[in-house]
């Protein structure tokens with residue numbers, strides 16, 4: 001049976017979370033979460049996101065309720081930080097060795113993309129950790145207000161790397177082998193002719209419109225780019 005992973009996307013709507021250096025935590029959390037969702041889904045995991053846009057409000061209480069109703073194998077909450085620190089933080093429930101293992105895997109896979117670890121520690125004080133029934137981890141990927149963190153996390157592509165790292169951690173935790181995506185960059189094309197068929201979906205005069213379409217396509221799992 002497919003494993004289920006519930007991904008809580010921190011903050012939302014009128015609650016922006018941390019804000020610094022023109023970055024809004026609410027928006028960054030969603031980019032990481034959608035990427036994580038896409039990678040998990042491609043590996044046969046039944047992934048669920050607590051929200052799909054930045055306009056709806058999504059309180060921690062609603063998230064926990066949805067998460068417990070879904071009865072997932074993993075309850076994964078995505079946040080980012082501010083307040084003067086440097087590096088990632090991963091929290092788990094003190095009485096759950098599985099949560100600790102998943103948090104340590106998050107550290108391993110975010111270190112692999114260049115992020116330093118600040119702490120992997122019990123976080124029983126967090127609602128996400130103490131109110132979810134499933135094995136739970138809460139991530140604080142990087143500090144929006146830290147110069148070193150900003151260097152590796154202030155673009156959408158870099159934030160997607162965090163989402164990918166989280167997915168790799170979850171897959172390893174679940175015992176599912178990670179497979180590199182194929183067929184969209186020409187490198188590992190499995191077709192016989194070697195010719196790539198490119199599909200164009202629109203051209204815009206306004207960059208914002210192009211960016212919106214890319215965002216929409218990415219949310220659906222396509223590897224869209226602006227040229």
Ligand SMILES: [Zn+2]
Nearest residue numbers: 010017079080
């Ligand atoms: Zn937050």
